[in-house]
Amino acid sequence: MIEQKDSFNIFAKVLFAVLGLIVGFIAIRLFFIPIKIGNTLMEPALSGNDYVWFYKTKKVDSGSIVLYKSPLSGELVSRVIAKSGETVEIINKQLYINGIKATPGWAIKKSDTRIFPSRFVNRDNMNAITVPDGHVFVLNDNWDIPDDSRLFGVIAIENIVGKYAFKISLKK
Known part of the structure; x- marks a missing residue:
């Protein structure tokens, strides 16, 4: 039972990090323009x-x-x-x-x-x-x-x- 809870916590953290990156990327593209x-x-x-x-x-x-x-x-x-x-x-x-x-x-x-x-x-x-x-x-x-x-x-x-x-x- 403890193993399931730990794996769920890891999955939730990874999902939260990925969603954070996606939201951050969208926010950056809304307000900034990158060029070389x-x-x-x-x-x-x-x-x-x-x-x-x-x-x-x-x-x-x-x-x-x-x-x-x-x-x-x-x-x-x-x-x-x-x-x-x-x-x-x-x-x-x-x-x-x-x-x-x-x-x-x-x-x-x-x-x-x-x-x-x-x-x-x-x-x-x-x-x-x-x-x-x-x-x-x-x-x-x-x-x-x-x-x-x-x-x-x-x-x-x-x-x-x-x-x-x-x-x-x-x-x-």
């Missing part, structure tokens, strides 16, 4: 071997890393630099927000590896633009790759999929 970073757009913050989790939200602040629907190439990851009503300008790779020289509180990669001189490539200089209502201006942390608002303009808030939550780094 496969490029160097956000180096040094995120590298090509990072698995990143984004919290599903459209509420973002300047400096937030976001996952968004790009008008050109599916989903991309960039950092919000300016929100509605703010003016953004880039002069010789220096960022200005509302006419004031901006010093980001995060690392930026600016290793210049281009073949063409800057007068042929429009990534280091950009005329001032004011971000319209319901939009954000995004930049990559690796400023040498202009697959961001410098290339395709501002991003509608409705196209933001999620905000950075955490990462798991796998070194090669």
Whole structure:
């Protein structure tokens, strides 16, 4: 009789653990989006071997890393630099927000590896633009790759999929 009770307790514990894992997995999928970073757009913050989790939200602040629907190439990851009503300008790779020289509180990669001189490539200089209502201006942390608002303009808030939550780094 004792053996039956022990085996039932073990079965109940295993069943409870399995159900807990299933419920946990469903909850994670409801609130988070996992992706693998496969490029160097956000180096040094995120590298090509990072698995990143984004919290599903459209509420973002300047400096937030976001996952968004790009008008050109599916989903991309960039950092919000300016929100509605703010003016953004880039002069010789220096960022200005509302006419004031901006010093980001995060690392930026600016290793210049281009073949063409800057007068042929429009990534280091950009005329001032004011971000319209319901939009954000995004930049990559690796400023040498202009697959961001410098290339395709501002991003509608409705196209933001999620905000950075955490990462798991796998070194090669």
